[in-house]
Structures are given as structure tokens and as C-alpha cells.
Amino acid sequence: MGIDWGSASDQELWSQATNELAGEAFGELFERHANRVYAHCFSRTGSWSMAEDLTSVVFLEAWRRRTEVRFSGDCALPWLLGVANNATRNAQRSLRRYSLLLAKLPPPEAEADFAADAAERVDQERLAQHLLCSMGGLRRAEQEVLALCDWAGLSYAEAAVAMGVPEGTVRSRLFRARQHLRDLADDSQARCMHLNRSPAGLLAGGTA
Amino acid sequence: MSYFHPERMPALPDRRRKAARLQLEQIVAGSAKRRRRAKPAAIMAGTAAIVLATGAAAIAAAVYQPVTDKTTARCFTVADTSGFATEIAVPGKPGTKGAVQNARDICAALYRQGLLTRGAQRVNPRHSKGNHPVPALQVCTWTDGTAAVFPGPRGTCAKLNLPAAARR
Numbered sequence: 001m002g003i004d005w006g007s008a009s010d011q012e013l014w015s016q017a018t019n020e021l022a023g024e025a026f027g028e029l030f031e032r033h034a035n036r037v038y039a040h041c042f043s044r045t046g047s048w049s050m051a052e053d054l055t056s057v058v059f060l061e062a063w064r065r066r067t068e069v070r071f072s073g074d075c076a077l078p079w080l081l082g083v084a085n086n087a088t089r090n091a092q093r094s095l096r097r098y099s100l101l102l103a104k105l106p107p108p109e110a111e112a113d114f115a116a117d118a119a120e121r122v123d124q125e126r127l128a129q130h131l132l133c134s135m136g137g138l139r140r141a142e143q144e145v146l147a148l149c150d151w152a153g154l155s156y157a158e159a160a161v162a163m164g165v166p167e168g169t170v171r172s173r174l175f176r177a178r179q180h181l182r183d184l185a186d187d188s189q190a191r192c193m194h195l196n197r198s199p200a201g202l203l204a205g206g207t208a
Numbered sequence: 209m210s211y212f213h214p215e216r217m218p219a220l221p222d223r224r225r226k227a228a229r230l231q232l233e234q235i236v237a238g239s240a241k242r243r244r245r246a247k248p249a250a251i252m253a254g255t256a257a258i259v260l261a262t263g264a265a266a267i268a269a270a271v272y273q274p275v276t277d278k279t280t281a282r283c284f285t286v287a288d289t290s291g292f293a294t295e296i297a298v299p300g301k302p303g304t305k306g307a308v309q310n311a312r313d314i315c316a317a318l319y320r321q322g323l324l325t326r327g328a329q330r331v332n333p334r335h336s337k338g339n340h341p342v343p344a345l346q347v348c349t350w351t352d353g354t355a356a357v358f359p360g361p362r363g364t365c366a367k368l369n370l371p372a373a374a375r376r
Contacts, residue, residue, distance in 0.1 A: 006339060022237060024233065026236040035214075036214055042217070052221070055228065108221075
């Protein structure tokens with residue numbers, strides 16, 4: 001066919017959802033955004049293997065909720081990260097819902113399969129778990145806005161699409177979240193000490 | 209505080225990515241197909257109501273019709289029969305007529321090259337190189353039997369009161 005998926009916008013791909021090209025179009029959306037969704041799921045769970053499963057869950061959920069999509073400009077990524085927030089919030093429930101489909105996929109890769117990156121991946125898991133522990137004292141919405149803006153790199157406007165709130169709310173929520181995180185720094189340092197390496201230590205080691 | 213900068217994060221493992229994409233495509237395609245199959249009953253009921261209300265003439269535009277004249281075709285930039293369109297024709301060998309075998313492909317190529325842009329009022333002669341976005345395109349049969357290609361989702365032809373072009 002004459003459709004050039006590579007140059008079609010997300011919105012154009014989404015518009016194919018009702019016709020015979022829907023499968024191909026969603027495949028292209030997956031190809032385009034899977035890595036960002038994967039990274040976001042990882043930052044919210046601290047587990048690479050869980051992030052692999054949740055990436056599939058996010059796109060299956062996106063298909064199920066396709067009529068609710070909101071675009072930021074032409075881009076569906078912010079909304080997909082919002083779906084990822086929901087999926088990771090109730091990760092076990094999300095994984096249970098799609099367990100039959102996930103069982104048909106290859107199991108999460110063993111560390112030996114990417115030995116060169118294994119050490120870095122382990123470090124990133126520790127870092128993510130430490131950060132998640134540090135953020136444990138924050139409200140869920142504060143954790144999510146930090147993950148979207150500071151980690152996933154979304155703009156205020158994009159985060160607003162992801163969270164389904166006005167942009168002003170994102171700004172004030174992010175401000176409060178950062179302040180709250182600073183206030184809790186001493187407490188979280190002690191509380192998360194069992195996780196061995198702090199983010200600062202990892203950053204000094206150049207792995208993050 | 210970009211601990212997980214997207215560009216520095218590992219990509220989804222290749223084997224998993226391919227399998228997950230394939231699974232998603234199959235589920236989406238299967239689901240879309242079921243939805244399309246479920247529609248005819250509703251469409252038939254709706255069509256019957258239109259027939260009763262407005263007479264048989266209304267049905268003609270709701271069905272497929274073959275393209276009978278392939279010497280030319282039109283590429284529209286808006287889903288509007290009075291909107292801008294450029295006529296396309298494929299020259300044949302001397303002594304033979306040209307034939308636009310696949311109007312959708314040719315119109316898509318014009319969009320891809322940037323010569324046509326959705327909503328534009330004219331062909332853009334100063335298009336930049338590279339791949340430009342191609343909208344979803346629907347092929348309808350114009351009143352003179354030629355193909356008319358409109359940007360828009362499935363169902364665009366019916367909305368424009370034109371028959372969709374039959375595949376063969």
C-alpha cells in the first residue's frame with residue numbers, strides 16, 4: 001500500500017484504528033515509543049523484567065482505551081506514559097490481567113544475554129530502587145510528576161496530558177514534590193540505607 | 209535530576225520487542241476485524257432507514273462502485289468534494305491510453321514528496337526533500353467514473369456521498 005508509516009504522525013496512525021490497517025499502525029506506534037515506555041516502566045518499578053512485561057501491558061491497554069487517547073501536538077507518547085503510570089501503580093493487577101498474553105512472549109532476557117550491559121543494568125536497578133525508596137514518603141501524584149518531568153523528560157504541557165490535569169497543576173505539583181523530596185532527604189537516607197548505594201554514589205561512578 | 213535520561217537508557221531487548229510488536233499487531237488486527245464484521249448489521253439497518261426516509265437514490269452513494277475511467281484521477285487535500293484537488297494522469301505508450309492503476313499510491317507519493325499537504329489550497333512547488341507525512345487516504349469513485357482520493361478515515365466516501373471505489 002502507499003501509506004508510509006515512518007512519516008505518518010501518531011495521530012494519523014491512531015486514525016487507522018477502525019480499519020484493516022489498524023494492526024500495522026499500532027505496530028508502528030509500538031516501534032516508535034516502546035523504548036520510552038520501557039524506560040518509564042523501569043523507573044517506576046526498579047525492575048527490568050517487570051518493565052518488559054509492563055511495556056506490553058501499556059500498549060494493550062492503550063488499544064483497549066484507544067478512544068480515550070489525548071495527543072500532545074501530534075504525539076501520543078505523553079498519554080502512553082500516563083497509561084504506564086496507571087499500569088505501574090497497580091503493577092501486579094495489570095500483569096495478572098494480561099498474564100495469558102504475556103505468557104506467550106519470550107521470557108524476560110537472562111542477564112547472560114546482554115552480559116556487556118549486565119553490570120550497568122544491575123546498577124540501574126539499584127539506583128531505581130533507591131530512588132523509589134527515597135520517594136516513598138511522597139504522595140503518589142508527586143512521585144508520578146517527578147518521574148514524568150525529571151526522569152522521562154516531558155515538558156509541563158506533555159506531563160499535563162499524561163496526568164490528565166491542567167498545566168498549572170503540573171507546575172505546582174512538581175514544585176511541591178521537589179521541595180517535599182528535599183525535606184525528606186535525611187529521613188530517606190536512613191530509611192533506604194539498606195539498599196546499599198545512594199544515587200549520588202552511583203552518579204559519581206558514572207553509571208547513571 | 210535526570211537519573212533515567214531516555215537517551216541513555218537501554219532499549220527493550222530485541223527478541224522481546226519483536227515478539228511483543230507481533231502480538232500487539234495480531235490482537236489489534238483481530239479486534240478491528242471483529243468490529244468490522246459486527247458492523248454490517250448496523251449499517252444495513254441504518255441504510256434501510258435511509259431508504260425509507262429519502263428514497264432509493266440515497267443508497268447508491270453508500271455502496272461500492274468500480275472505477276470505470278482510469279485515464280485520470282484526482283488527489284484531494286481535504287475531505288470535501290469542493291476542496292482543492294490536483295488531477296493525475298499516467299501517460300501511456302504512443303498510440304495507447306495511459307491508465308492510473310493505483311490512484312491511492314500515486315496520491316500518497318505526492319503527499320510523501322511534500323507536493324501535497326493536507327488542507328493545502330494548491331500544489332506546493334517548493335517542497336523540501338525528505339519524507340513528508342502521508343495521511344490515511346480513501347479512494348472514492350467520482351461522478352464521471354474516475355478515482356478521487358481523499359484524506360480521511362474509512363467512511364469518508366460515504367460522508368461525501370460518493371461510492372467507495374471497488375477493489376476490482
